[in-house]
Amino acid sequence: MVVPKSPEKKLPQNLCLEARLSPNPSLSQNSGGLKHSSSNGSFSSVTSLELRPQEFSETDALLPNELYGGSRFSRSLSSKDPEGSSGPEETVCSMVLQILVPFLLAGFGTVSAGMLLDVVQSWDVFQDISEIFILVPAVLGMKGNLETTLASRLSTAVNAGKMESSREKWLLIVGNLALKQLQATVLGLLASVMATLLGWMAEGQMSLNHLVLLCSTSLSTAFVASLLQGVIMVGVIIGCKKIGLNPDNVATPLAASFGDLITLALLACFSQWFYSFMEFYPYVLYLVDLFYLCLIPVWMVVSSKHPASLILLRTGWEPIIAAMLISSVGGLILDKTVSDPNLAGIIVYAPVINGVGGNLISIQCSRISTDLHLNYSTRGIPEGHKVCLNPFYTFFGSGANHRSAQVLLLLVLPGQLIFIHVIHLMKGGLTLPSPLFTVFFLSASLIQVFLLLCTADCMVHCLWRRGKDPDSYSIPYLTALGDLLGTALLALVFVTLWCIGDTGNV
Incomplete structure (x- = not known):
């Protein structure tokens, strides 16, 4: 905006x-x-x-x-819409073209991540330490939350002219990257502890060696993936600014899922590597954990140098920690589903349905947040959003954000059809998808995105009215909710198909 x-x-x-x-x-x-x-x-x-x-x-x-x-x-300016806020001269065609390419690229990334997860589930570490399946959605969701909030904040700053000064631009970038590394370290540790606790609640036993391995794997994956993808995301946003694309449409979907493949590959490799040390050289795992924990003060000092990251350093923990907990519950559902041989095919499609939902809702949150930042004072919102509205207003109200909600919802069906076909061509599933499975899967994905878009319209405006920055607060909650909804709905699809005897993909 x-x-x-x-x-x-x-x-x-x-x-x-x-x-x-x-x-x-x-x-x-x-x-x-x-x-x-x-x-x-x-x-x-x-x-x-x-x-x-x-x-x-x-x-x-x-x-x-x-x-x-x-x-x-x-x-590039336009006149005011009936709500009293302004939008860019952005036609529906222009919006679709800007969203479609990164959406498809990110979708192919989630497809590849699903296929990779299908391959690595037979590795020794995944067979012996089932808690890793609980860790997978938590780490992927955590990475997505940190990347999308970074992309949304920097996109808002770009559109607001905050990166015109070279000095201010790099102070903002370095402060946010350091903050993200700190958040990745803390959340990686919490995610491993949460996965261990959920595994203990489900199976009734807890191993200290498993906890240490999960901590080392989660910390290493979160640190490396966050640093690598953060640098890439900064380059994408600066590139969008130079060539005249709206980073709200491009950066957030790429941040949401294109790194899923990289993150999952790092998690699988680190876990298998640390697993090889666990029996004879367990002290290596403790040294790895200690190394990442010693870096925490460094990230705190660097991130406190810029006012924006300093505020988030003090107040920005609530949404990402809550999101990690929500995603861990989705991981528990995935772990229980994968353990059933009749439902093992779900492992391929879980990253796809969750990634698509995360992509689309991140775009909408970033667009609404940018509009509020540029057109309204803090705690001031459009007249029609004084209270949470019905879903009809989300899609058929006035303004560019309502048009984008329509576009994003309409992208679900063709996008998921393409991704299902790609999975079939790359032989990622156990069998060919049946027509009934395709209908059920598309319905689950459509319900997921519909609920997320309605929730986003209410949540972003409520957070702004309470003086909270939607860029940092709304996306973690909504992407985590998308992971939980997507995994639960997909599990329901597979259980339903198995109960009615459709073996097309169950």
Whole structure:
């Protein structure tokens, strides 16, 4: 989303009268932004007052007074929609084209991840330590949450003109990358402990060696994958800015799932490698854990250098920890399903249904968040979103975000048909998908995305109204909810098909 050029934008009621925009047409001639100068050359009170919140919140440090600097997108402008917010001159065709390519690429990544998981499930470490299946959705979900929140925050900053200054740009990037490494380390440790506890609750036994191996695997996977994909994501966002693409449409789907294959490959390799040390050289695993824990103070110091990452360092733990716990429950469902030979084929399709849901909902969250950052003061929301609305309004209201919800929902069926066909061609399943399985799978995916889009429309606006940054809060909750819904619905599909005797893919 971009900064509107129209000078008639309504300001919140709690601003003083001097903050009202003048109808003088000369104000709209200043480089497409709301930043304009008075006769003595200083910035008018519109900028200084509108961006001076009454309270200090997570959103303040991310988009300070330079918010309305003209980025490439802020030079592509449009008129105000009926809700009172502005959107870019983005046609439905342009939106689909920008979303489709990264969506398909990310989808192929999830297909490859599913096939890889189908192969590695026969490895010794996966056979002897079943808790790894609980760890898989938690680590993949954690990686996706950290990448998508990073991509969403930086996309908002790009569209807001926050990366025009080279010094400010690199301070923002380095602070966010250091914060992400800290979060990956802490969440990797918590995910391994959670997987061990859930495995103990399910099977009634706990092994210290298994816990240490899970910790080493989770920490190593989270650290390496987070660092590698974080650097790639920064390059993607900067590249989108240079060539004039909206990073909200491109960066978040790539961040959500294109790294699933890399993350899963790292998890499988690290787990098998550490498994080979566990019997004769167990001290290696303890040294690995100690190494990553010793890096925590370094990441804390670096991330505290920038105000945006400092705020998240203090307040941004709740959503990602809660999301990790939710994803772990989905992992427990996956573990129990895979252990049944009649339902073993689910392992191929679980990353696909979860990845597609995560891709699409991340796009919508990022777009709504950008619109709120650019068009409304903190705690100020569109008139129609004072309360959670019915699903009809999510898809058929006015504004670009409602059109994007329609586009994203319509992408589910053709996208999943393509991915099922690719799985069939690459022989990822146990048998050929039956027509009944295809119908059930598509229905489950459609229900999942529909519920996520409706929840996102309500959650993002509620978080903004409470002074929380949706870029950092909404995506972890929604992607974790998508993992839980996707795994549960897919398990229901396989159980239903097995009960009615359809052996097309069960």
